[in-house]
Amino acid sequence: MSALSTTPKTFICNKTIIINLIKQDLVNWKMINSLQKMQIQADDYQLDIASVIFEIMNLNDLENVDEIFEKYVEMSKPILKARASQSNRKIDLLASKIYDYLQSVNE
Numbered sequence: 111m112s113a114l115s116t117t118p119k120t121f122i123c124n125k126t127i128i129i130n131l132i133k134q135d136l137v138n139w140k141m142i143n144s145l146q147k148m149q150i151q152a153d154d155y156q157l158d159i160a161s162v163i164f165e166i167m168n169l170n171d172l173e174n175v176d177e178i179f180e181k182y183v184e185m186s187k188p189i190l191k192a193r194a195s196q197s198n199r200k201i202d203l204l205a206s207k208i209y210d211y212l213q214s215v216n217e
């Protein structure tokens with residue numbers, strides 16, 4: 111029986127993880143918007159995933175973080191017009207585009 115390693119594992123935040131978080135944020139935003147269109151108060155269901163994304167990408171320390179966040183929101187808006195039949199593909203493309211933007215401002 112081998113001994114368990116006591117060396118702490120380093121978390122590597124890779125592109126796939128961040129894109130998946132962005133996709134979840136887009137889905138959450140679309141759901142919240144749909145509920146609000148049905149006159150359901152849904153603000154309490156906002157997961158605030160963007161703040162997690164910004165934290166793990168170290169964007170919060172940038173001087174223009176508010177501007178970057180505004181652009182993130184603006185880039186996310188097309189998801190609100192996506193129909194259910196096309197939303198998976200649209201979410202994938204949109205999440206990749208948003209990731210590329212965030213990565214470019216972080217270089």
